Amino acid sequence: MSDLFNELVSSLLYLQWPYCEKRCTYCNFNKYIAQSDNEGAIRACLLQEASTLIQLSQVHRVPSVFFGGGTPSLASPHTIAAVLDVISKYAHLPHNAEITLEANPTSSRRSKLQQFRDAGVTRLSVGLQSLDDGDLQLLGRTHTAAEALDTLKEACKLFPGCTSVDVMFGLPGQSLAAWHSTLERLLDQCDNHVSLYQLTLERGTALFKLKEKGQLAFPDQELTAQMYDDARQILGQAGFRHYEVSNFAKNGAVSTHNMSYWLGKQYIGVGPGAHGRFVPRATGGKRREARIQTLEPEPWMKEVMSNGHGTRKVIQQSDFDMLSEMLILGLRMDTGISHEVRLF
Numbered sequence: 633m634s635d636l637f638n639e640l641v642s643s644l645l646y647l648q649w650p651y652c653e654k655r656c657t658y659c660n661f662n663k664y665i666a667q668s669d670n671e672g673a674i675r676a677c678l679l680q681e682a683s684t685l686i687q688l689s690q691v692h693r694v695p696s697v698f699f700g701g702g703t704p705s706l707a708s709p710h711t712i713a714a715v716l717d718v719i720s721k722y723a724h725l726p727h728n729a730e731i732t733l734e735a736n737p738t739s740s741r742r743s744k745l746q747q748f749r750d751a752g753v754t755r756l757s758v759g760l761q762s763l764d765d766g767d768l769q770l771l772g773r774t775h776t777a778a779e780a781l782d783t784l785k786e787a788c789k790l791f792p793g794c795t796s797v798d799v800m801f802g803l804p805g806q807s808l809a810a811w812h813s814t815l816e817r818l819l820d821q822c823d824n825h826v827s828l829y830q831l832t833l834e835r836g837t838a839l840f841k842l843k844e845k846g847q848l849a850f851p852d853q854e855l856t857a858q859m860y861d862d863a864r865q866i867l868g869q870a871g872f873r874h875y876e877v878s879n880f881a882k883n884g885a886v887s888t889h890n891m892s893y894w895l896g897k898q899y900i901g902v903g904p905g906a907h908g909r910f911v912p913r914a915t916g917g918k919r920r921e922a923r924i925q926t927l928e929p930e931p932w933m934k935e936v937m938s939n940g941h942g943t944r945k946v947i948q949q950s951d952f953d954m955l956s957e958m959l960i961l962g963l964r965m966d967t968g969i970s971h972e973v974r975l976f
């Protein structure tokens with residue numbers, strides 16, 4: 633089989649779980665607070681859309697799946713297992729596939745994490761965000777630092793070598809000393825993968841409004857740059873490879889799913905607001921398409937029920953579009969890009 637054919641018959645799959653318990657004060661990702669328990673209905677639509685899009689792409693192999701959100705750890709393990717089952721029905725999901733689930737501390741009690749593992753999840757990404765209770769309150773999180781660390785401990789036991797944490801820096805009022813202390817405590821407890829995100833003030837969020845009113849002071853650019861540089865150094869000394877702008881891994885625990893995005897591989901996006909990039913081979917398509925699913929869960933479900941999918945926007949990608957994406961994403965990695973870029 634040629635490399636090009638291999639690329640075309642293989643695709644990652646991203647699944648968006650759109651619900652959260654509560655809105656965090658900084659977040660403008662596509663998420664909603666569920667008004668009623670409609671898990672059965674949303675599960676049926678996720679399964680339907682996954683089957684439609686896998687068949688449209690005609691991929692034979694799905695090497696990794698990412699359950700992101702929102703808060704996918706609010707979904708029942710049964711829903712996660714059902715999604716993996718439907719993927720296996722239409723494509724080969726290898727036994728060593730990377731299956732990541734994002735877990736928020738309060739919706740991830742021990743027994744549930746175990747059930748997620750039994751359902752087929754192989755990698756957990758725990759949203760710690762901070763290890764300071766004052767920060768967590770300001771960020772509108774539903775857990776304390778101690779609860780977050782408890783979840784991390786359980787996660788490391790159940791997913792040894794395959795547990796990641798998300799932590800943010802540049803938080804309101806955060807000092808360099810407080811950031812160093814967070815990193816040191818984190819290094820005591822974390823596993824092989826750490827994602828560090830500089831807080832972005834997003835328009836429309838509660839934090840943005842407080843900043844506009846002059847009610848919150850944020851670290852300046854010099855200080856946040858210093859926080860990032862220090863994190864690079866501290867994690868580097870602890871054996872972590874800084875393999876992408878925001879990501880650090882030791883013992884080779886890079887995320888193959890996220891890495892594949894940065895390498896420009898195909899991906900199918902399922903669920904409200906999910907993005908995809910794939911060639912729709914079943915309809916004779918030859919070009920890769922950028923696809924976006926309908927954002928809000930209710931209209932998305934109606935579209936899936938009547939059309940089999942909730943794809944709202946499709947843009948055929950030109951060679952220039954694909955090359956630009958490859959450059960932008962490829963330059964995020966420590967390995968950079970090669971002149972032998974192949975477009976399809």
Ligand SMILES: C[S@@+](CC[C@H](N)C(=O)[O-])C[C@H]1O[C@@H](n2cnc3c(N)ncnc32)[C@H](O)[C@@H]1O
Pocket residue numbers: 658659660661700701702703704734735736758759760761798799800829830831832833834
């Ligand atoms: C879309 S969230 C979903 C994860 C999960 N619901 C949680 O809250 O832990 C993925 C990650 O993006 C990061 N994130 C979200 N909003 C951000 C912002 N405004 N600035 C920087 N990072 C942000 C957080 O670290 C979060 O864990």
Ligand SMILES: C[S@@+](CC[C@H](N)C(=O)[O-])C[C@H]1O[C@@H](n2cnc3c(N)ncnc32)[C@H](O)[C@@H]1O
Pocket residue numbers: 646648661662700701702732734757796797798825827887890899900901905906907908
């Ligand atoms: C910010 S990353 C966090 C990855 C994590 N640090 C890890 O190592 O696994 C995950 C978030 O990106 C967003 N995301 C990733 N792939 C996506 C896609 N194909 N379509 C829409 N959103 C996507 C989702 O909101 C998801 O919660």
Ligand code: SF4
Pocket residue numbers: 651652653654655656659660661663701702703736759
């Ligand atoms: S950060 Fe996570 S839990 Fe908070 S609102 Fe965003 S997606 Fe939901």
